[in-house]
Amino acid sequence: MSAITLEPEGSVFDYIVCGGGTSGSVVAARLAENEDVSVLVIEAGQHNSLLENTIMVGGWSQNFDTEADWNIITEPSPGANGRQVKVSRGKFLGGSSGVNGTLCIRGTKQDYDDWKIPGWSGDEVFGYMKKAENFHSKDWFEADPKAHGYDGLLNTEPHDLAPISNMILESMQSQGLPLQPDMFTTGDNPHGCGHAPRTVYKGDRTTAADYLVNKGSNLMIKTETTVDKIILEGQGSNLRATAVSVVEKDGTKRELKARKEIIVSGGAYCSPAILLRSGLGPKNDLQSLGIDCKLDLPGVGQNLMDHLIVFIYYSTTQQGVTNDHLLYKPNALAEAYRQWKEEKRGPLSTFPFGAFAYARLDERLADDPLWKAAPRQEGRDPMGLTKSQPNIEFFSTECYGGPKQYDKFPDGENSHAFSLIAELFSPKSRGSVKLKSADPMDNPVVDHNYLANELDVLVLSEACRFANEIITKGSGTKDVCEGSWPVELTHHSYTKREEWVPYVKENATTCYHPGGTCKMGTPDDPMAVLDAQLRVKGVKGLRVADTSVMPLLNQGHTQMPAYAIGEKAADLIKSTAQDQGAFKRNFGHIEHVQVT
Template identity: 60%
Template sequence: MTTDKFYDYIICGGGTSGCVLAGRLAENLNVQILLIEAGPDSADLENVHMVGGWSNNFDSETDWNIETEPQAGADNRQIKCSRGRFLGGSSGVNGTLCIRGIKQDFDDWQLDGWSGDDMWRCMNKSETIHGKSWFTPSVKDHGYDGPLHVEPHDLAPISESVKESMIEQGLPLHEDMFATGETSTGCGHVLRTVYQGTRSTAADFVTKEYRRNNITIRTDATVDRVVLSEELGGLRATGVEMVTKSGEKVIARARKEVIVSAGAYGSPAILLRSGIGPKDELEKVGVTPKVHLPGVGKNLLDHPVCWFFYEVNKPGLTNDHLIHHDNGYASAYQLYKEKKTGILSTFPFGIFAYTRLDEQLKGHHLWDKAPRWEGRDPMGLTLSQPNVEFFNTELYGGPKQWIDFPSDNRYVVGMCTVLFSARSRGSVTLRSRDPMENPAVDHAYLSDPLDLLVLTQGCQTINNIMMTGKATKDIIKGSWPLQRYHHTYTSQEEWVPYVKETVTTCYHPGGTCKMGHITDPMAVLDERMRVRGVKGLRVVDVSVMPELNNAHTQSPAYGIGERAAEIIKEDAKRTYKL
């Protein structure tokens, strides 16, 4: 066992929130910070910086390679839950989408300092927006001097057609609706974490012009556990034990705090290996319980998603020819290498929309008989919050299991339905105390019948828009690939088998170390992100979210990192008189 030097703050995880937190804490040049990342440095990982190479990071050492337990609600399939395993984490493999949600999503947490306005201010702080002549942003809902560079996406012709059908069918255009947090029904453009053809990631907070000498970045080191020491009045986090790529065990010591930022799967696993969690679960895998916190690893949340594809009868509407036809990929790669432009410099998602489904679901016995709070629907949402999100692909593509590429000069558009406010709750548990073994992840997708109802209704709704909208109905040739589930289905019930067979993850896990009030026995953290029962220990990533935002989690992950830095600096002034 090797002992490293002392640091003021040790951050366990160099993903989105961890890099933001490290960068912001390092603004105080009097503190020393250790940032530990299990994977490699991302500086030379081409498929991180080249947006179109995103999926090449999966199923390799740059992916945590997590698979769920068999999911009863998804035909007993195991679903791949890829996460970025390198400096920058999943900000380097995601869809680059900046979709914040509705301010009410964060107000619903009912935690001091975590309102919608608080989160908007923090998300703005991370960002620098770059405009385009055709896009009119909401000026007050963006940042202009943060390390994260974002810009709008130029739509392919197929996306313009989808947009027209959405507008015609009752989803009006609000150009920047995914930044304002005010619109539950409509379509709009989504800013992307891309600038000048290159992905912008959380690693930018601690590298390039933001590299500071008071941050030590240790890559290829997996955190095993937090070192807990007895002190007067209870336990304190005093360090971290990690395992290097060569197998060496190293202990680093913390003068002030240890912050766990390993994500919705990794953060609870680190706490559990440290003896913090449900007592009976810890004893089963041979970990000595030190703090009984039954909520660690529980409340696992995600946004289930369903994809389906249509063949298009006109060439040039989608971008398939730029990748799938002839030597398309080779030409696209050469263009990217030479000019940082072309199809590989962006992410092939098009127009996005939110909608509520009250009218479509009215009359269904599950929906009508489900309990609800006053002013809320059965999913717990107000009328200001969407039930589902829709978006289209601009060529054939999606999860890696989709392999029916239209290489024979055919053209395909995909539609996606994302379920918000899923009622199903999953868990993360240890298989063993070995830090190199992934935890057991059970998302329990569609285990609640209301989740299946709303998701299938969403699929039917966007299919109806595509098949009846004037801009799209005449360009759809048929489903892709040919299968027994297809675009001619007209009832919600007909979509059920298809959804159960194909539902997958939207890569938005959260909630497994949730913040909450002292009266909540399942809350792992207080509203200042402190682990209950341990001094000097916090969790900072999307695992702290009591409920997911009705959107994507990239922007909130940046906001959580920013808000945590503010809180830690405030607490340090009181405690250490800095």
């Protein structure tokens, strides 16, 4: 796929997609299937083909803290000891699909039913996730064939486990989490363990940028170009999005016009920022920055959610159970790179997550005073979940590695480490995204407000206690776990929930699942930014399509919902176009420049 240089007379398109990340790439590619329309994708970062670490699965972290990362750091969260958290997002074609954990964990159908938005039921969203997928099974994997898609543009496959992961699966089962191999695809089991398919195929990462390959000349991509704002014409009920104001790599500003629709797909942090710079958002906030408020939409940038995780590392001296020796022994990393580059195998050809589980915590929290006293709706727990939805997720690492603070590496010869990660679902805490200034080159101010609600602390602390029991008491791991890692930690000996609270507050970090900041809602919801068709309320010709549209996060990971949102958005836009009649093809002059 080529980048493009646009001449002034070639600056008009039928559709403009602002953001070439996970959802945006899907929307653009699907719209461009109609050869009679012109589609432009505007991406702030580089073309993914220039970044090897978006293709080599094990190279994901090498994109962090570079120009391929939006490099957003949260405001201090009082509930997390005032810590600031680096919330990296992919800044290149394909977006965070090129740096994520590759996990295809859909959640449950009830998660989407809880949105209570017409057209977005669990059955419908699961259908779109299935539409996106081209699943390739393996002989050993007991897949549920009806749950997968086989005709989509996103190649997926199961992950071959390291020995430690099979041992952890055994421990999970011995601690009351039955094995259902493909439960993270079917979404029908809130309490069990299994395998998570990955966006990996034949040793390479698969990303949303794959959607854009081999498309016709009616699909154009403009990289290294920052979206400033949406140009709005008219007033009152006649407000319409007509163009996009952008800043090119050399600082040149220009406008690109859309005949039909503009779709904002900047993600949970950048989509609200684009709307805010366009004059769509809380009036007082906009006026304080000197931005003319075109439409007072108080929900823009509000309702920010994320899943928090806690890494719990363990040490072992048993040889060959983890993959540390394949990465940390002398010259091991160079050999791992050679294996991937030449043979598409080895530890860099996959992501080092292993075993997975969901769990309900009803019995474990039943006697807790806070849990018992907390308000709840009929048929739901204090977190707002039914018994068909998990409270938490566990997943393991097959070697040592995680956030930057984990920097005391085992040698892979005499020392080895692995982890079990506890993840909080349905957080009660909410944050916000605001503008630092009207300058599009300034990152937004992201305040996740992590662990502000004491129920979040309670559930995540209990999740850590349960995780520790799995490793230290489970039949598969109790005899190989020799203590905490780094060795000066003592978490392996914690038995009480209260012991885990300080650890959670100090170590909880993002799972990179932000959402909710441009949420869909019903007409009577004053905080809704979008209607059920993803249209910005009160503005014609403008939609948002990415995880910012989610009213509630799913009890899973957000990669597959992001693909589903892109697929659904494209269908909604096509339906509108059919209702309005076909558009004539008219591209203007476009000079294609081959990316090198």
